[in-house]
Amino acid sequence: MHNASDAIVVPLSRRDPAAAARRVAVIAADLAPERDTDFSVPDTEVAALAGEGLLHAPLPDDLGGIGLGMDVATASMLRHVLRTIGGASLSLGRLYEGHVNAVRLVARYGTPAQMRLLAAEADAGRLSAVWNAQGTDKLRLVDGRLVGGKIYTSGIGIIRRPLLTAETADGTVMLLPDVAMATGDLSGWTVLGMRASMTGRADFTGIAVADGEIIGTPGDYYRSPLFAGGAWRVLAVQLGALEQLMALYRQLLGERGRAGDPVQRARFGEAVAMLETARLWTARAAAVAEDSPRPDGEIDALVNLARYSFDRAALGVIERIQRAGGLSTMVRPNPIERIVRDLTTYLRQPFPDAALDDAARWALAERPVHADLGER
Ligand SMILES: Cc1cc2nc3c(=O)[nH]c(=O)nc-3n(C[C@H](O)[C@H](O)[C@H](O)COP(=O)(O)OP(=O)(O)OC[C@H]3O[C@@H](n4cnc5c(N)ncnc54)[C@H](O)[C@@H]3O)c2cc1C
Structure with a gap:
């Protein structure tokens, strides 16, 4: 158990998360091809996150972090970290x-004691998750x-x-239990991409939940703006892959001597514009979502529009790179093949x-169609 009074030696990397993320990225990129097998476990990469202080980074200062991504001041730094990874x-x-x-x-929504539970996990080199x-069948909390x-x-x-979210008679609650005794099952994750995300299913039946492991009040999980607004972080992760694809696209045209072809160039130009759309929407969604005085409905709508626009842009880039490079972009071990599979899978949100x-309802009800969305 983490104790706030423990002396914590903070690695320098925790103070420079962007540099820490770049070092983790070198390791993760190197391992990515071999992780592209069913049921692979990215243990070296998670250890790198831990070693660089990135598991602690979102925690507050007294628990060894810098509150990365917890407020508007650190949102942009988190965006870069997620994109890099x-x-x-x-x-x-x-x-x-x-x-x-x-x-x-x-x-x-939680308490300092609950933050210490997460800090103890980070101390042990373990991630948490939602x-x-x-x-x-919905997970239920019955008599503890x-x-x-x-x-x-x-x-x-x-x-x-x-x-975890679980149903109670009073509504959906958030819980932070120790699930070491749960029965996990990865066998069904025979998926197109994202094979190293260890995305399985689990049965938690019988696990006890103490009162101190219940977070907030019923309904908090779905409350605006964190629920819909937090989707900007997913876009930031996806943006990193999209940028990587564009770099490979550019390289492909150069290596094959096709950059001089006007049709190829026009198609590449379309993809560049789409990437920029994805970047601008991701940055906008992050800025809006963390701008707390905004009305919740506005945050939800703008981040939802960002999700839609990002999805269109990303699928557009994928289509163009496949047309530009042809069949070879679909043949292993071309990294384009792998990243396209991963991104296509992860885009399903x-x-x-x-x-x-x-978002459309909000724009119809709240905004004249000619007004800039969410501009102040
Ligand atoms: C790699 C990966 C990792 C993930 N990890 C996690 C995780 O750790 N934790 C977690 O909680 N979740 C996780 N998820 C799941 C994620 O949060 C979504 O639940 C999931 O991606 C939804 O995908 P879906 O396409 O099956 O959605 P669906 O909701 O089934 O959507 C499919 C289509 O049906 C439509 N649709 C949905 N509901 C209705 C309805 N009622 N009526 C009519 N149409 C409807 C949708 O708009 C969409 O067009 C992960 C997903 C991925 C891809």
């Missing part, structure tokens, strides 16, 4: 984003014990204290139709 390995980026999300939710996705399980649990097998619909 995502550019090296989308699976590792997914895991790290889940960790930051868990810390953020506990920082916002496991919300449900199969047909869990009944049921979760699907799409990234990090299953290496994460011991995830933030919850409720895309509802997210765009909510």
